[in-house]
Amino acid sequence: MQKSRRRISDINPNLIEDPIPDIExxxxxxxxxxxxxxxxxxxxxxxxxxxxxxxxxQDPTRLEKRIRSEAAERERAYIDRNIARKLTHAERRExxxxxxxxxxxxxxxxxxxxxxxxx
Numbered sequence: 001m002q003k004s005r006r007r008i009s010d011i012n013p014n015l016i017e018d019p020i021p022d023i024e025x026x027x028x029x030x031x032x033x034x035x036x037x038x039x040x041x042x043x044x045x046x047x048x049x050x051x052x053x054x055x056x057x058q059d060p061t062r063l064e065k066r067i068r069s070e071a072a073e074r075e076r077a078y079i080d081r082n083i084a085r086k087l088t089h090a091e092r093r094e095x096x097x098x099x100x101x102x103x104x105x106x107x108x109x110x111x112x113x114x115x116x117x118x119x
Contacts, residue, residue, distance in 0.1 A: 043067050
C-alpha cells in the first residue's frame with residue numbers, strides 16, 4: 001500500500017507565486033534542492049553500530065560521551081521549542097473564554113451535576 005503524499009498544489013494552486021511556506025513536510029524537497037542542510041543522523045546507544053558502522057570504534061568512551069551530549073542537545077532543543085510554543089496566561093484565558101462563549105453554533109453548555117448524600 002502506497003502512502004499518499006500531500007502536494008502543495010492540493011492546498012493552494014496559486015502557491016507557486018507565494019513564498020515558500022513554513023511547513024514541516026516541505027523540508028525534504030528543500031533538502032533535495034540544497035536550500036537547507038540535511039538532518040544529522042540520530043545516533044542513540046541502541047543503534048550505535050548501525051549508524052556509524054566501523055567508524056570511531058577505537059575510542060568507545062569518547063563515542064559514548066558524544067552520543068550522550070547529542071541526545072542532551074536534542075532534548076534541550078525539544079524543551080526550548082515547547083517553551084516557545086507555550087501560551088501565556090492571558091492567551092490561555094482568552095482561548096478558554098473563546099471556546100466557552102464565542103462559538104455561534106453552540107447555544108448550550110454541557111454540564112454534569114452530581115449530588116453526594118454523605119461520605
